[in-house]
Amino acid sequence: MGATGAVGETIVRVLEERALPVRELAPFASSARAGAVRFRGAALDVRATSAEALGGFDVVFFAGGEDASESYAPALLERGSVVIDNSATFRMRDGVPLIVPEVNAGALRAEHRLFPVANCTAILLCAALAPIRDVAGLQAVRVATYQAASGAGRAGLDELRAGERAVALDQAEPEAAVFPRRLARNVVPQVGALDASGVSGEERKVREETRKMLDLPDLFVSVISVRVPVRTAHSEAIFVRTERSINVAELAAAFQRMPGIVFHPDGIVTPRDVEGSDGVHVARLRAEGDAERREFALWCVGDQLRKGAATNAVQILELLLAKGYLRA
Numbered sequence: 018m019g020a021t022g023a024v025g026e027t028i029v030r031v032l033e034e035r036a037l038p039v040r041e042l043a044p045f046a047s048s049a050r051a052g053a054v055r056f057r058g059a060a061l062d063v064r065a066t067s068a069e070a071l072g073g074f075d076v077v078f079f080a081g082g083e084d085a086s087e088s089y090a091p092a093l094l095e096r097g098s099v100v101i102d103n104s105a106t107f108r109m110r111d112g113v114p115l116i117v118p119e120v121n122a123g124a125l126r127a128e129h130r131l132f133p134v135a136n137c138t139a140i141l142l143c144a145a146l147a148p149i150r151d152v153a154g155l156q157a158v159r160v161a162t163y164q165a166a167s168g169a170g171r172a173g174l175d176e177l178r179a180g181e182r183a184v185a186l187d188q189a190e191p192e193a194a195v196f197p198r199r200l201a202r203n204v205v206p207q208v209g210a211l212d213a214s215g216v217s218g219e220e221r222k223v224r225e226e227t228r229k230m231l232d233l234p235d236l237f238v239s240v241i242s243v244r245v246p247v248r249t250a251h252s253e254a255i256f257v258r259t260e261r262s263i264n265v266a267e268l269a270a271a272f273q274r275m276p277g278i279v280f281h282p283d284g285i286v287t288p289r290d291v292e293g294s295d296g297v298h299v300a301r302l303r304a305e306g307d308a309e310r311r312e313f314a315l316w317c318v319g320d321q322l323r324k325g326a327a328t329n330a331v332q333i334l335e336l337l338l339a340k341g342y343l344r345a
């Protein structure tokens with residue numbers, strides 16, 4: 018559901034790339050379109066979404082926003098379908114796991130049928146924090162994010178492209194509609210609506226979901242989310258205080274052991290380097306000159322449409338199959 022959007026299109030691609038045992042794939046969107054989705058060399062018709070039409074599938078991926086998940090997912094769960102949902106609707110519900118397979122595969126149990134996919138920024142952050150938690154404990158995390166335009170879906174990407182075009186041609190730039198300010202040649206320190214205490218929706222999700230995924234409900238997490246004129250892949254500057262003393266070499270070894278992490282002991286890595294790939298890249302790891310050796314800084318980059326959304330969603334299905342909780 019949402020197969021014509023930024024995440025939905027990527028889910029279809031990842032299902033094909035990873036050769037999931039799909040017998041029938043049915044793309045849904047808000048309206049029907051002939052031959053609009055390609056899967057295994059065929060052009061598939063996109064169907065208009067309705068509760069009846071979605072019924073009868075073993076697994077339904079949602080990539081269409083809060084309203085659609087809220088309206089359609091409960092009936093599908095009652096019918097016994099597995100629901101893997103990229104919206105925020107069910108993420109913080111008690112008893113609902115928030116799975117990043119490299120981090121907390123053990124939290125997935127046989128009775129689970131509803132799998133929210135966590136916020137894209139939070140998934141990348143958790144992948145980078147989990148090895149530190151495991152070897153030194155985590156006391157506090159501070160993060161500044163640099164989030165790509167496609168994090169706001171197709172409309173966000175289109176708005177950035179239109180702005181870039183206008184700037185390049187020296188024409189009048191269109192007004193900002195998706196973002197709070199024009200994004201071309203700019204950075205915008207607000208992702209989502211601000212609440213009464215000045216925290217944005219994105220910042221709240223990253224804080225709460227990170228605590229849930231790492232199973233550290235009291236972890237201090239401070240986030241500033243910033244939109245940058247990058248098409249795809251989110252970056253994060255992360256500052257941590259560990260519970261126990263550790264050195265950079267030991268932390269580097271922990272990153273090197275962690276599945277899904279691409280550790281760069283030297284040099285830098287940028288969004289354009291990682292676009293289209295599944296790894297969570299960590300670079301610029303260093304101690305922050307503290308005698309106790311408990312303060313560290315690092316840089317993390319990942320394609321938020323893939324590991325931050327579609328790939329993680331498909332990995333959840335792979336995990337269900339591998340554990341035998343869903344039969345191919």
Ligand SMILES: NC(=O)c1ccc[n+]([C@@H]2O[C@H](COP(=O)([O-])OP(=O)(O)OC[C@H]3O[C@@H](n4cnc5c(N)ncnc54)[C@H](OP(=O)(O)O)[C@@H]3O)[C@@H](O)[C@H]2O)c1
Nearest residue numbers: 019021022023024046047048080081082103104168170171
């Ligand atoms: N973009 C990201 O980086 C990212 C990362 C993680 C999670 N997410 C989440 O993933 C979901 C999809 O985001 P996106 O960025 O892919 O959005 P998008 O590019 O705007 O695509 C939205 C898709 O959902 C369909 N849709 C919207 N409302 C619908 C409805 N009521 N009924 C049926 N179909 C509907 C659209 O169909 P039409 O084409 O017919 O309009 C389109 O296929 C959102 O919940 C978002 O928060 C996004």
